Amino acid sequence: MTPVLEIAGLEVTFPTQEGPVAAVRGVDLTLEARKVLGVVGESGSGKTVTMLATLGLLPAGAEVSGSVKYRGRELVGLAPRELRKLRGAAVAMIFQDPKTSLNPVQPIGHQIVEGIRIHHPDVGRKEAAKRAVELLALVGIPQPDRRARDYPHQFSGGMCQRAMIAMAVANDPDVLIADEPTTALDVTIQAQILDLLRDIREEKGVAIVLISHDLGVVAGLADDVAVMYAGRVVEKGSVDAVYTQARHPYTRGLLASVPRLTDTRHGPLQSIGGGAPSLLHLPGGCAFHPRCPHARPNCQVDDPRLRPVAGVEAACHYAEELGPVASK
């Protein structure tokens, strides 16, 4: 199968007053057509920056190197004009906070029309407006013809996210990048939006990159998963393999530290000691070594690369010795 999106050796550095900050340090990711790739990691792990770099949406001054290919076409270094043609058309994005991502002074329908006509100037206003109403119906907005005339403040958070999804799929993208799409929403509304994303994927055959800090959300939607830490992918594989046979101590720590709805134990949770490292002063060797219960002296010097280990890929020198995780 040909991947729709191939990220290889991606590096992103931001100049700051205190020195350069390496936010993404050599990331490789592959998104297959019609699949969902989950990208998990905590704040500052580089998951959002990786996707912004993919779309050429980083602020001026950010240094980007490596390669991002959409259907074989290189996007890094592509002229802004060409990138604009791609964004919102072949590759679309939805963000965490739907309220601030919509224009507050334009009706929702109008914003969808604009998104269609930017990429298809030949489509008339009337036709685009009709299409906007169809899209709002598709994402489950009741009375779509009337609601198309509403402004974002007249929509609830969940409805705004539906409208964002309508806008994102307006031009039939084959890649949808969803950055924490349900984080700002309540759990019953989150369930609605996750259902909608499942439907959109089925009906439109769109491949999705799902960025989330929530291991549960990713488990329910993704086919494959990549775990990021300090600007690197430290583990990846199919969701089943990673969730049941993780080989990286960070992934295992994350999975062990989340309280689960199904948990009947009352005892202490396993926690990962320390905090995320400063990207300005990354530890030498493996960036996780100061927090790692399995670290040995060479972990402070040798930077482990991602390599295949029993069904997954893990960036740990001792991945083989860790063995499979005892399932909960």
Place this chain on the structure above:
Amino acid sequence: MTGDPILSVRDLVKEFPARGGGKVHAVSGVSFDLAEGETLGIVGESGCGKSTTARCIVRLIEATSGQVLFRGRDVLRLGRKDLRKLRADLQIVFQDPYASLNPRMQVWSIVAEPLIVHGTPTKQARARAGELLELVRLRPEHAGRYPHEFSSGQRQRIGVARALALEPDVLVLDEPVSALDVSIQAGVLNLLEELRAQLNLSYLFIAHDLSVVRHISDRVAVMYLGQIMETGTRDDIYNHPAHPYTQALLSAVPIPDPAAERRRKRIVLKGDLASPVDPPSGCRFRTRCWKAQDVCAQEVPALVDRGHGHPAACHFAEEVQVVP
């Protein structure tokens, strides 16, 4: 529950004036008991009134009506002086460890402030602040630092140390871990559990995360639009939920287990939360409920045991297992 409750809330009501006239019915007749040494989890989505309830209890805002009995005394009727004394026994920890600590104060003085306010000489208060920092597993030698020099998890520990300064009996914890990354959250939850046992504290633990609430609570109350829909022990609520809202809520929580997620049947609610300015008549949940009938619009279902061993406020309460 054994013995007298340390905290009893009775018919608590809080209404705010709404924009353009009318009232926001934020909390509409909430009652519950907190036993000594117990953790009661209050869970619900945004706008359900859980934080407003917390704030009324510690009197950061004034309730419209109702009673909050702390060891039998009504907190809502205390004068200024008595209220100050009471605050020593009843403390609150907030969600956002960034917004709730004064950025221009050194950590020792943040932690010592309640002591100084209550008349402890500065020197003693400073020494005590060091002990409190140790209690929450921070290094006392960092007492001279400022909040920005700490990580989010450490800041939340500072907030807990401050709340513990006056040796309270009850802590109201308002979303204490929801701003934290998961690897940090576990450490703070463990600390809270250790402190509860060590200091014989009682917790009112307010959160939207049902997994966290299951982990930490002995008993749980589920709120929707200003009212308690169902309450019971942890096992009652998670293993034998009888209210449709509790069932929908539990079935919506994602589980970090791909195989379980694929097998699960979800109850996906239609629509959004109704407006607290104009709450539905009868049962407030009926506008999103798949079981709703005419009676639900006419009669408010009382929060009583309907044969499931714990109270549920639903005319058609029926136990369904939704957690795999």
